[in-house]
Amino acid sequence: MAKLVDRPKADLVIRSYIPEVLRGLRVTSRHFWVNFLTRKNVVTIEYPEEKYPYPPRFRGQHRLMKREDDSVRCVACFLCATACPADCITIKAGERSDKNEKYPVSFEIDYIRCIFCGMCEEACPCDAIRLDSGDHKLPGYTREEEVLQKEDLLAKGGLSIAKQGGILQ
Amino acid sequence: MDWMFMLIALLKVLVVLVVFVLMLGAVLTWVERRMSALIQDRLGPNRAQIGNVRAWGLLHPIADMFKAFTKEDFVPAGANRMLFFLAPAIALASTLACFAVIPFGPGEHFTIAPLDSGMLFIIAIGSFGIYGVALGGWASNNNFGLLGALRGAAQLVSYEVTMGLNLVGVFAVFGTMSLSQLVLGQGELLWGWLPKWGVVVQPVGFVLFLIASMAENKRAPFDLPEGESEIIGYFAEFSAMRFATFFLTEFVEIVLIAAIAATVFFGGWQIPWLDPQGVAGGFITVAQIGFFVFKIIALCWLQMLIRWTLPRFRYDQLMNLGWKVLLPLSLANIVVTAIVLALS
Numbered sequence: 001m002a003k004l005v006d007r008p009k010a011d012l013v014i015r016s017y018i019p020e021v022l023r024g025l026r027v028t029s030r031h032f033w034v035n036f037l038t039r040k041n042v043v044t045i046e047y048p049e050e051k052y053p054y055p056p057r058f059r060g061q062h063r064l065m066k067r068e069d070d071s072v073r074c075v076a077c078f079l080c081a082t083a084c085p086a087d088c089i090t091i092k093a094g095e096r097s098d099k100n101e102k103y104p105v106s107f108e109i110d111y112i113r114c115i116f117c118g119m120c121e122e123a124c125p126c127d128a129i130r131l132d133s134g135d136h137k138l139p140g141y142t143r144e145e146e147v148l149q150k151e152d153l154l155a156k157g158g159l160s161i162a163k164q165g166g167i168l169q
Numbered sequence: 170m171d172w173m174f175m176l177i178a179l180l181k182v183l184v185v186l187v188v189f190v191l192m193l194g195a196v197l198t199w200v201e202r203r204m205s206a207l208i209q210d211r212l213g214p215n216r217a218q219i220g221n222v223r224a225w226g227l228l229h230p231i232a233d234m235f236k237a238f239t240k241e242d243f244v245p246a247g248a249n250r251m252l253f254f255l256a257p258a259i260a261l262a263s264t265l266a267c268f269a270v271i272p273f274g275p276g277e278h279f280t281i282a283p284l285d286s287g288m289l290f291i292i293a294i295g296s297f298g299i300y301g302v303a304l305g306g307w308a309s310n311n312n313f314g315l316l317g318a319l320r321g322a323a324q325l326v327s328y329e330v331t332m333g334l335n336l337v338g339v340f341a342v343f344g345t346m347s348l349s350q351l352v353l354g355q356g357e358l359l360w361g362w363l364p365k366w367g368v369v370v371q372p373v374g375f376v377l378f379l380i381a382s383m384a385e386n387k388r389a390p391f392d393l394p395e396g397e398s399e400i401i402g403y404f405a406e407f408s409a410m411r412f413a414t415f416f417l418t419e420f421v422e423i424v425l426i427a428a429i430a431a432t433v434f435f436g437g438w439q440i441p442w443l444d445p446q447g448v449a450g451g452f453i454t455v456a457q458i459g460f461f462v463f464k465i466i467a468l469c470w471l472q473m474l475i476r477w478t479l480p481r482f483r484y485d486q487l488m489n490l491g492w493k494v495l496l497p498l499s500l501a502n503i504v505v506t507a508i509v510l511a512l513s
Contacts, residue, residue, distance in 0.1 A: 021479065028208045028478040035207040044212040 059116045059131040062109055062148075063156035072150070073128035073160060076102040080120035080129055088113035089120060107150035111137045127162040129153075181281045185273065186265055189462075194420040195230040197469060201420070202229075204470075205477045237413035245310055245406045252308035257407065257414035260301025264421050267291045271428050272349040274438050274458040275447020280349060287348040288340070291429060292333050295385075298418070299325045302387070302394060305415070306403030317402030320484065321394030325385060327491040332381040334499040338374040338506040339367050339433050352437030356445025364441040367434035373502045375434045377495055382426045383472060384491070388419060390479035393487060427468035435464050 013019055035042050045052050054060075065073045076093035094105040114137075120129050133156050140146055199214065203226065206213025215226035222228070244253060270287035273279040284290050299322060306318020340346055343354035357365045368375045384391040395402035404415045431437060438457040439445060447457065482490065 021475075024478045025474060029474055031208045031210065032204060032474065035210060039212075041210045042207075042212055043210055044206075046212070 054134060058134060059118050059121075061111075061133045061135045061137045061156070062114075062120070062129055062131055062153055063133045063158070064107065064150065064153040065128050065130060065157050065160035066154065068159065068161070072103060072107075072154060072157075073126050074104050074107065075126055075128070076104045077125065079123040079125060083119040083123035085117060085119060086113045086115045104150060107153060109148050109153065111146045111148065112143065127160045178281060182269075185268055185271075185281060190265065190268055190421060190424055191417075193424050193465075193469075194417055195234070196227070197420040197423060197473075198233065198416070199226060199229045200469075201473055201476075204473050208474075208477050233413070237410050240409040242409040242411065243406070247310040248406065249308040249310070252304045253406075253411075256301050256305030256308060257404075257411045257418070258301075259304065260298050260418045261414050261421065263294055263297035263301065264418055264425055266294045266297075267425050268428065270348055271432060272352055272437060273461055274454055275444075276454075277349070279438075279458065283349055284347065286346045288336055288346045288351075288433070292329075292336075295425070296325070296329055298385075298422075301415070301418070302403050305407065306405075309403075309406035311406045313400040314403050314405045316400050317394045317396065317405065320396070321387060321403055324387070324391065324394060324487060324491075327488060328381045328384040328391075328495075331377060331491065331495040331499050332385060334496070334503060335371075335374045335378040335381065336433065337503050338371045338499075341503070341506050341510060342367075342370050348432050348437070351433060352439060353446070355436040356439045356447075358442075364436060364439065366436040366439075371434065371502070371506070373498065374506075375430070377499050377502065378434070379426075379430065379472075381491075381495060382429070383475065384487070386419060386422045386426060386472075388423075388472075389476045390481050391487060392481055393484055396481070423469050423472050424465065426472065427465045430468050431461060431464035435468075437461060 031041065034040055067073050074091075076091050078091060078093075081087075081089040081091055088110040090106070090108040090110070092105040093102045096103045116131065118131050121131050135156070137146075137148075203213040203215070213226070214229050215223065217223070217226055217228040217232045219228060244250060267290075269281040270284050270290050271280065272283070277283045302321040302325070303318045306314040306316075306321070339351065343351050345351055345354065351367075355364065355366050359365045359369065363369060387394050395404075404412055407415060438447070438461040440457055440460050444453050444457070447454070
């Protein structure tokens with residue numbers, strides 16, 4: 001059954017438009033003068049000069065973390081590359097001489113493919129890759145510029161004192 | 170003598186049209202954006218800069234001008250090239266021509282062409298603007314353009330009547346159609362203290378005139394010929410400087426409406442209780458011209474405020490308002506004015 005909608009009949013005051021129009025003009029002119037004189041209600045953030053603070057869990061550009069001896073934490077286990085739904089991580093593994101471990105000879109992230117989902121960070125057992133740099137990947141002019149190498153990712157990286165290999169060691 | 174007269178007239182045209190009207194029109198395109206932004210709690214365009222000079226974004230009209238000049242000037246296939254070229258020019262020229270009879274200050278020196286029937290000249294030339302709309306929509310060989318042109322033609326014809334009739338009341342009160350005589354008449358005082366401005370003796374006439382002339386200007390809440398969200402309207406196919414000309418025309422029309430309303434209803438260059446005959450000269454004359462410009466700017470502001478407050482009418486509502494409400498009201502206004510004048 002059709003639902004009956006109550007439509008109150010507009011009285012002459014409303015149908016004459018004028019009081020309602022004046023009410024509307026009062027609202028807009030109040031907003032105009034308040035913002036013209038004081039900028040009190042203006043919500044605009046003037047971007048390049050002023051930036052909106054991102055929430056702490058913002059996922060930005062990746063960074064590779066380092067150990068105490070400044071070497072890369074990554075052990076080239078390929079878990080991140082496997083977890084990556086966009087297939088944007090390319091790792092070449094090599095042997096480390098000092099420890100019984102591997103290390104990435106090259107570590108590339110293709111930002112044309114990356115969707116910043118954070119699955120690589122979730123998958124990493126060594127706390128080696130993080131998305132907490134708080135930076136955007138800036139746009140570039142060539143495809144090559146959009147593929148970041150191990151050195152670029154390490155440049156933003158910092159020290160991590162998490163136990164290597166997680167709690168299972 | 171003759172060429173001297175021409176030279177002075179040309180100088181007046183340059184000062185009034187180029188320096189004042191076109192500049193104010195261009196600045197209003199920026200004011201509109203800044204003002205709508207402030208009303209909506211935003212900042213609006215404030216970034217155009219030359220070197221380090223930003224001037225709150227006042228340079229945006231210049232940037233817009235460069236953009237309009239350098240864009241591709243597109244003419245659609247099947248368009249009537251002559252009319253397509255003429256339409257924006259007709260729209261702008263007919264609007265600018267109306268400023269010829271506006272008295273910017275006391276005496277004949279401050280009017281480009283002091284005509285005895287100045288107001289009739291404005292109504293006659295002003296309605297030429299409809300050709301710009303109708304021809305522009307029709308010549309562009311586009312159905313949406315034609316639809317906009319049809320809407321525009323019907324709307325302008327409907328509201329022209331009300332606009333003209335509302336001025337009749339003022340003519341009756343002051344007994345003249347010459348704008349400079351109207352302004353002089355408004356220098357008198359009612360009961361010894363109240364300036365006899367048009368808005369005081371014809372308040373209903375002013376409100377109806379404002380509504381009708383805003384409808385003439387085709388801006389929200391009467392922007393059906395344009396109707397950005399449904400049909401782009403009569404200038405759908407216009408680009409680059411041709412479009413900018415149509416766009417500028419709208420803003421020049423705002424200035425024109427403000428100038429007419431200030432002259433007819435707000436005492437023109439009259440400063441209340443100060444030199445009503447306009448014979449003082451010197452500094453007082455400058456102040457009077459400044460006050461007239463101030464009135465124009467204030468009325469432009471009011472029109473922009475209305476434009477950013479009210480939503481668009483539906484087409485049947487527009488026609489109902491024009492023919493069933495405004496027209497009878499303005500006729501009643503004339504009858505009441507006539508009766509009062511006959512009795513007093």
